[in-house]
Amino acid sequence: MLIVRQLRKSYGAEAGAVAAVRGASFVIEQGQSFTLLGPSGCGKTTTLRCIAGLERPEGGEIVLDGRIVDSAERGIHVPPYERPLGMVFQSYAIWPHMSVYENVAYPLRVGRQRMGASEVNGRVTETLKLVKMEALAERPAPQLSGGQQQRVALARALVSRPRLLLLDEPLSNLDAKLREEMRLELSALVRTLGIATLYVTHDQSEALAMSHRVAVMDRGAIVQEGSPQEIYSQPRHAFVAGFVGAANFFDGTVVSPPADGMIVVQVGAARLTCSVPVPAQHHAPGSRVTVVVRPEEVAIGLQAPGDDANVFRATVEEVTYLGAALDCRTRTAWGPLSVRTQPARKLVPGAQVLVRIPPEACRILEGQAID
Amino acid sequence: MFASALRGLRSAASLQGLVLLSAGALVVWLVSVPLLFLLATAFRDTTDALPFEPGVAWTLGNFAQVFLNPVLYRQVVPDTLVYTAGAVVLTMTLGILFAWLVERSDVPLRDFLFIAIVSPVIVPTVVVAIAWVYLLGPSTGWVNLLLRSAFGLPGPGPLDVFSVYGTIIVQGLALVPLSFLFMSAAFRSMDPALEDASALCRARPLTTFLRVTLPVLLPTTLALLIVVSTLTLEGFEIPMVIGVPARMQILSTWIFFAINPPIGLPNYGQIAAIAVPFVILGAALLVLYNRATRVAERYAVVTGRAYRPRRAALGRWRYPAFAAVLVYLLLMLVLPAAVMLAAALVPVGEASRASATLQPFLNVLTSSTTLLAFRNTLLAGGLSATIVVFIACCVAWIVVRTRLPARYLLDFMTFAPLTIPAVITGTAIGLLYLVMPIGVYGTVWILVLAYATRMAVATRIMRASLIQVHRELEEASHVSGARWHTTFRRILLPLLAPAAILSWLLLFIVSFREFTLGMLLYRPDNVVLGVHIWRLYERGYIQEASALGFVMIVIVLVVGFLARRYLVPRLGEA
Numbered sequence: 001m002l003i004v005r006q007l008r009k010s011y012g013a014e015a016g017a018v019a020a021v022r023g024a025s026f027v028i029e030q031g032q033s034f035t036l037l038g039p040s041g042c043g044k045t046t047t048l049r050c051i052a053g054l055e056r057p058e059g060g061e062i063v064l065d066g067r068i069v070d071s072a073e074r075g076i077h078v079p080p081y082e083r084p085l086g087m088v089f090q091s092y093a094i095w096p097h098m099s100v101y102e103n104v105a106y107p108l109r110v111g112r113q114r115m116g117a118s119e120v121n122g123r124v125t126e127t128l129k130l131v132k133m134e135a136l137a138e139r140p141a142p143q144l145s146g147g148q149q150q151r152v153a154l155a156r157a158l159v160s161r162p163r164l165l166l167l168d169e170p171l172s173n174l175d176a177k178l179r180e181e182m183r184l185e186l187s188a189l190v191r192t193l194g195i196a197t198l199y200v201t202h203d204q205s206e207a208l209a210m211s212h213r214v215a216v217m218d219r220g221a222i223v224q225e226g227s228p229q230e231i232y233s234q235p236r237h238a239f240v241a242g243f244v245g246a247a248n249f250f251d252g253t254v255v256s257p258p259a260d261g262m263i264v265v266q267v268g269a270a271r272l273t274c275s276v277p278v279p280a281q282h283h284a285p286g287s288r289v290t291v292v293v294r295p296e297e298v299a300i301g302l303q304a305p306g307d308d309a310n311v312f313r314a315t316v317e318e319v320t321y322l323g324a325a326l327d328c329r330t331r332t333a334w335g336p337l338s339v340r341t342q343p344a345r346k347l348v349p350g351a352q353v354l355v356r357i358p359p360e361a362c363r364i365l366e367g368q369a370i371d
Numbered sequence: 372m373f374a375s376a377l378r379g380l381r382s383a384a385s386l387q388g389l390v391l392l393s394a395g396a397l398v399v400w401l402v403s404v405p406l407l408f409l410l411a412t413a414f415r416d417t418t419d420a421l422p423f424e425p426g427v428a429w430t431l432g433n434f435a436q437v438f439l440n441p442v443l444y445r446q447v448v449p450d451t452l453v454y455t456a457g458a459v460v461l462t463m464t465l466g467i468l469f470a471w472l473v474e475r476s477d478v479p480l481r482d483f484l485f486i487a488i489v490s491p492v493i494v495p496t497v498v499v500a501i502a503w504v505y506l507l508g509p510s511t512g513w514v515n516l517l518l519r520s521a522f523g524l525p526g527p528g529p530l531d532v533f534s535v536y537g538t539i540i541v542q543g544l545a546l547v548p549l550s551f552l553f554m555s556a557a558f559r560s561m562d563p564a565l566e567d568a569s570a571l572c573r574a575r576p577l578t579t580f581l582r583v584t585l586p587v588l589l590p591t592t593l594a595l596l597i598v599v600s601t602l603t604l605e606g607f608e609i610p611m612v613i614g615v616p617a618r619m620q621i622l623s624t625w626i627f628f629a630i631n632p633p634i635g636l637p638n639y640g641q642i643a644a645i646a647v648p649f650v651i652l653g654a655a656l657l658v659l660y661n662r663a664t665r666v667a668e669r670y671a672v673v674t675g676r677a678y679r680p681r682r683a684a685l686g687r688w689r690y691p692a693f694a695a696v697l698v699y700l701l702l703m704l705v706l707p708a709a710v711m712l713a714a715a716l717v718p719v720g721e722a723s724r725a726s727a728t729l730q731p732f733l734n735v736l737t738s739s740t741t742l743l744a745f746r747n748t749l750l751a752g753g754l755s756a757t758i759v760v761f762i763a764c765c766v767a768w769i770v771v772r773t774r775l776p777a778r779y780l781l782d783f784m785t786f787a788p789l790t791i792p793a794v795i796t797g798t799a800i801g802l803l804y805l806v807m808p809i810g811v812y813g814t815v816w817i818l819v820l821a822y823a824t825r826m827a828v829a830t831r832i833m834r835a836s837l838i839q840v841h842r843e844l845e846e847a848s849h850v851s852g853a854r855w856h857t858t859f860r861r862i863l864l865p866l867l868a869p870a871a872i873l874s875w876l877l878l879f880i881v882s883f884r885e886f887t888l889g890m891l892l893y894r895p896d897n898v899v900l901g902v903h904i905w906r907l908y909e910r911g912y913i914q915e916a917s918a919l920g921f922v923m924i925v926i927v928l929v930v931g932f933l934a935r936r937y938l939v940p941r942l943g944e945a
Contacts (some may be wrong), residue, residue, distance in 0.1 A: 020780065052846075052850055053849075053850075054846050054849065054850070061462045079849070079854075080846070080850050080851045081849050081850070081851075081853055081854050082848040082852075083624060083850075086848070086850070087847070089843040089846065089847055090843070091841050091843045092843075093841060093843035093846065093847035095842045095844060095847075095848075095866075097865040097866060106848070106851050106853075106861075107851035107852055110848070110851060110852055110853035111851055111852025111853065111860065122636070153847075156847070156849075160851075160852070163647050201460075
């Protein structure tokens, strides 16, 4: 459906150019929802704008539905108005001088596939029904709420039945409750229509909830691509582990060779048993590694559970009540450790506790210790 | 610079490139070509010749003759400084005071006062200047006649408008609407929380005003100072009508008489030499202005947002303050209109009502010169406003939406005419088309070209308006399948229309009031209303001049009222 190869783009004058995208490559299959996830300034929006044709890449290739729409090397740049895609902008970009109906009808009236009035009418009504806005068709655009604007923007992007839908942070302008609601609705709609989507967001929970595949971007490059489960539970880089979800990082030295899928890592005064994926040849004894542990996978209690591997004494330093969970900052003899546990637990600062880090919760990162 | 601009434009769609390029070319032709021509002329020996006739040589003599002339230092420079400083102080003081009253005090009827202070701006200055002569002329001024009969004083006097003070006061009052608008916008967009914060730190109101309010408004005040100084320096109507009889030699009138010498041909090289320091000074002021406004923008506290201000209680000063604004309205609008009407109906000095007649109105309104002046005024105003709005839209788009390296130069060129006195712009344009044989000299078309240089304000308005139009609104149209011209027609144009209409109206009103350029480029065929009224007045057709002046005041007030009533609400909606 969409192939992006070695995309490069920078901003600014020749001298002080800032590289926005540095060789990003990925493929989106038919009907797949794909997410570019990363902090602001990581190049995800620039990538999206290149695919839409709003920016001209300096290097690499973009192939849309079998047609090369951008190739810096071959001097090809297809303008945005000739690309068969729909886009929902971050600001929604609803034209304030038109009604809801006129906004949605616009692509059918100006675009590649101009059609007769009755056909336009049928399509617009059908699409407005899809986003549940048919009752507000004649409403002037400035009188729409944020959520309604979002629906109109979506209808406008879908009305010409594109095979690829681009979404630029479409939920970021909504308040928390509405965002949740629209997220579910948007995923359901995209699934029903079966079109491919490219979704850009800095919100990891949106990314994990809405996509088949997630690519995490940092400083213009894709650092890891995979299913949401892979990204969350098997981060290969400190950046990914830190950006997607909360994480504890420990720097240590491998002390024993892999045995039964386990290695032992010396972290300060403590020894951590860590499970490793089967081919683990590059974790030779003596090599320095970073171990990442998700706070919610750490068990916390007053007496030692049955298995006593990876059990340490700790002091509770700070407790934050979050409603659905309890965040707890503890200190062990070898360093600080964040733990997330049940909200009903009675933990107070100063309490002496035992913590257990299951070996399968300890993941060895590929990259070296983060600085 | 232009090569890169061309390359940039060629990569864009061809129609888009063509439209933008033609706008850029228009700016260069209208602004840069006349000025460069004038600068070149300064170095030509033009005694009894045009600057580029065969046999004319390059020289530095013009500068020597102009700047070693003792009259310049004995009279022109001192007079100009006194006049400019006096008028600027007066207009800034009243502008800031009135703005504070309307925006930050509990003076009664604030909405009415706002209109009262602003409305005199649309009355042509030449009409106001003549009206003040009728009011305060030493021998037959109405106020003087009144004072003399009341106190049994001998004539002439006791007041004399033809004096340094008269010139300064009339000029200073004439610019009050502008400085008021400038400062009231600044007061309105200043977050009162800043002052509240200071009050919570236990600062007294005066301390807050001095330590918080004033410093925050300082950059805006500086920008205003620059604009008002430029406008005063280039002011021509009041120096001409009041300053010249008062034996003042102010730069603008000095240049005018150099171009229109009583005998012989004007020496264009010398006139151009006078203009050189102005152009340099103008460029310096422009840089200063840009810096001042940039600082004002950096003080993010003065934003475009409107706040609900807290108002100071004036106590027993409420009504005196209200009355002070009314006096201003009386002096700048009511009395001028009344005295114009009276002087049209009754010959000056004859207080008897028996001789009152409508004949002067009939005479002046049916004369062929008046009809020609009306036609020229409307044609030059309407056409130049249309050209400028087109340029402003294109330049704003280039500056806001593209990364062309030439955009800063283009922006600078559109803004430069603001700091160059109209007398010099008029001279440059007159000279250029006197030499260039394309047949516009002495016609209404040269006025179109001259008026069209006033593109600075419109470009700023369109730029501000385009910044409000989110880039994604255009991009959404491209992604929807629309090409540039479709996007321009169906998205940009409707969204920019309110600002474009506003700019057009402003330009049209400025052209309607225009006097300086009309005088400098005057030939019998291209007479405009301002020039016509002056020529009637100068040749002693007082009643006809007054009748025409009164008609002009009525026209601008009616147009202003209609625009406010029917257009401004619609602008507010969009």
